[in-house]
Amino acid sequence: MPWIPKTADMPLLEVNNLRTSFHTNDGEVYAVNDLSFSVEKGETLGVVGESGSGKSQLVLSIINLLASNGQLQGSIRFQGQELVGMKPKEINRIRGNRIGMIFQDPMTCLNGYLTVARQMTEVLMHHQGLDYASAKKCSIEMLDAVHIPDAKNRIDRYPHEFSGGMRQRVMIAMALLCQPDLLIADEPSTALDVTVQAQIIQLMNELQQEFGMSIIMITHDLGVIAGISDNVMVMYGGRICEQAPVFELFDNPRHPYTLGLLQSVPRLDTAGSAKLHSIPGNPPNLLRLPPGCAFVDRCQKGIPVCDQKQPRLREISPEHRVACHLEELP
């Protein structure tokens, strides 16, 4: 394995023309279509989009955990190393070591039949070659870092003996054990109550300051995005429709979908009761994406060309990219 030195100007993760499709009995499902983006060191990229817009499949593609009927095309460079087409053994060395993952349901990564200590030490012993005693010491430190009270004793418990929020913390601790350079979080707080969600988000912010890793944070809660991310990527129908730094995106949303999304969130800080703005229609069927813009059925600003031609993702100002034909008008 050639060792490529890290350089200052190389992004941590660089995804180019990524396509993920699934072969099903009903035809080809195009879950991720021609996605290109990069994540810098220490940056938090927020990914928003409707259910089924391909967010999870995007990150599963990155760590090569697609379902068996999935197919991957394009290029994913992590620290300069190409991940597409890499041998499973090598990918394993990166996954869990250099890239950590947390999921919506903690029980997808935690094994209910093993104690937390056993699972955490195993990761460290496998990836970092520590012996049991020091692995356990490290694990307890990590559990302390995610604010699990009485970590010393709790580490010998089974996952089901923890409450929902605690389990999520354990999973975060496990993902951070090897101090990964990239942490991928797929809706880590969606299933939690708001009060617990607030704890988890606060924790993640704190941990990022402590460890300085990059984060890809998937969520469909724009409030969470506003609080945690540096850069935001809005996905629709497996494509990027807009990407911008967080302040820019919220202050100056350009894509009609982003705009609609921002307006349809019921907000606590504005006077209520008036009608909510809503985006009419339903999300597109990934089996039969329209030839033009995927949002065309629901877009109220559509122009004739939208039906025929896919809009290109264009940089309209530094770091602000939009895929909409309106942006190409003179």
Added chain:
Amino acid sequence: MNQTLAASTEIRGRSLWQDAWQRLLRNKAALTAVVVLAIISLLVVAAPWLSPYEFDEIDWDLISTAPSLENGHIFGTDSVGRDLFVRTLYGGRMSLMVGIIATLVSLIIGIAWGATAGYIGGRVDNIMMRIVDILYAMPFMFFVILLMVFFGRNIYLIFIAIGAINWLDMARIVRGQTLTLKNKEFVEAATACGVSTPRIILRHIVPNLLGIVVVYVTLTIPQVILVESFLSFLGLGVQEPNTSWGALVNEGAQDMESAPWALLFPAGFLAATLFCFNFIGDGLRDALDPKDR
């Protein structure tokens, strides 16, 4: 404009059954199995018209002859000179019949028992399922063999005996399914809409049970055929001159070295049928399981 146009023509929906059917059609293994099974069934049903010989007709001149086109015994003859082709088909009749009827018996008892226990729940469920547990613990093969020894070999006894073993599984499966269905929100929604209990069972529970029942039936039939074959192999199955695949295999196995065809043909049919049922069952299970939705 688009709206009014669309409103004028009603769109036909695709039910889960139609979906499943489509998916089954795309499953090559299951489809092949259906075709093979259909051919076997046709042969078995049409047996008397396909062969000039009777199944109990003895040809004293041709004992244990090898398959040959010239003398018309295309599968050869057995040790008493009966045509093996027609005997194999008649044996198939018996085996399939045992399989289907015994499965039906277990189906009826099992669904009634399981659905009642599951839907009523509580103490009734407890008692009914404990009975099933107790019956499970009985050494059934032994019991069947005893029955046969006492009452003599009787084909109806075989149906009943086998059906009586298999309904236990059916009852357990149906009960489990009913329990989960009962707690589904659509059943609660129906209750909230004022629908009465019998109607809920009929309109909501039973149709949703059918999928798993169908799969289970296709997997039970081969199991029953095997049990019958086993009994026949022990010499406890159907009575001469009637026969079944199991009985034929038993006879064939006795002089396997000198007349291998007497074993190979019935065994081949038996194996093919079992394979077919299992493939269809698996195919149905995949087709009916709306996992990827």
Added chain:
Amino acid sequence: MTKLLRVDDLKVHFRIPGEGLLRPRHKTLRAVDGISFDLDAGETLGIVGESGCGKSTLARGILGLVPVTSGSIWLAGEELAHLSARALRKRRQHMQIVFQDPLASLDPRMTVSEIIAEPLQVFEPSLDKKERKHKVQGIMERVGLLPNQINRYPHEFSGGQCQRIGIARALVLKPKLLICDEPVSALDVSIQAQIINLLMDIQEDMQLSMLFIAHDLSVVKQISHRVMVMYLGKMVEATTRDELYRDPRHPYTRALIDAIPIPDPTIERNKKFEPLQGDLPSPLDPPSGCSFRTRCPMAADSCAAEAPTQREISEGHWVSCHFA
């Protein structure tokens, strides 16, 4: 004016089989523990609380879908809690429910028309086929479904559309009371707004009374006239919407409001607050005294000793906290 719905000290307790083989000690889970409120015709009461605090059980208790332990429920002047199952079934046309999981609440083997027509078959059996279909198509149009989709099956619709089907089924009998049990929690933001708008429209049209359950104060803010906050089966605060958001008095209500992330990076990043610590205690053995005391930032000794009672601190503003 008479109230459409009055719930008085409603309790729904579940008996949980205990452990131990010889002498199992049954435990009591107080899912709903003494809730009282009333509801005018045409009014919406929002009910908010974390997962497991008994919101759904309250809804089910009112509808008679779970047995009520004690208390009374008056719908349009009639006591429901002690009616026989048969008598209760007759009243069901006046109260309907929309569930959280849009797909799970629709029978997968029935077509849309069969699903929506089911209550009609029970309560208006005299309708002939044509009239029934007409009614079904009418209500489908009202909730924003194309009437030509009448023969499709639930799995052929998206989540938002399935929820519309559920709403159509609930409305086809023109009920007086509609209980919405987290109708938008499972939906995407853009679809959520559609459904909330639809429910608001319909309520105005039909002068429906609504109980709107949610775990999120921001959704409730949009649709309710009054809001009730629940914690571990008990009411902690109830008042008009504007008052609740302007002047929340119970520490739990405040924590809930603070915890909601605001979709504006400038505000969200400058928000100074301490999220509530810990998780919801097990409802099987709730803390003594005030059930919120394990997480309450203001808890004092008296909170452990004595449970606070509901007090009306100003007109129509009820709080149960010693220090409100």
